[in-house]
Amino acid sequence: MIVHCTRKLAARLREVSSERLEEAGPLGSWHANLYQIDRRQCLLFCHDATRYCLFLPGLRAPQFKELGRWHRELFLASLATGGAREAVLKKIELAFGAPRFDTATDRSVLGPMTIARRDLTGC
Numbered sequence: 001m002i003v004h005c006t007r008k009l010a011a012r013l014r015e016v017s018s019e020r021l022e023e024a025g026p027l028g029s030w031h032a033n034l035y036q037i038d039r040r041q042c043l044l045f046c047h048d049a050t051r052y053c054l055f056l057p058g059l060r061a062p063q064f065k066e067l068g069r070w071h072r073e074l075f076l077a078s079l080a081t082g083g084a085r086e087a088v089l090k091k092i093e094l095a096f097g098a099p100r101f102d103t104a105t106d107r108s109v110l111g112p113m114t115i116a117r118r119d120l121t122g123c
Helices: 067-081 086-095 107-121
Strands: 002-005 030-037 040-047 053-059 100-102
Touching (some): 030 067, 040 107
Parallel strands (some): 002 100
16 A cells, blocks of 8 residues: 655655655555644545545554554444445455555645545634
8 A cells, every 4th residue: 555645744754755656556545644633633544546535633653653554444444334344344454555655645636635624624
């Protein structure tokens, strides 16, 4: 799994590539941005192809070290809540792979993320 990070988020992570990484996995790549909402660090993930967004509120410093695990758990919980069958969830969990991070963002994905953040915060 590839996560394209904004500069603000990349500053908080280790091992972030400045070169664009190519996604070879079946689940595609994601964009992620770090926001400050009510003095809490929050992350918004957006799938590159579908623009499916995931919101992770209240991150603390140790959680940034395991960002791939947090994303995987949030995504699977979101799908389970949406009614995905257990067999499908198992297949998706196996397809995740190790997360890799780069700073090659795309404006066509960051735009919908800004709209989603405004919808979440009301401003």
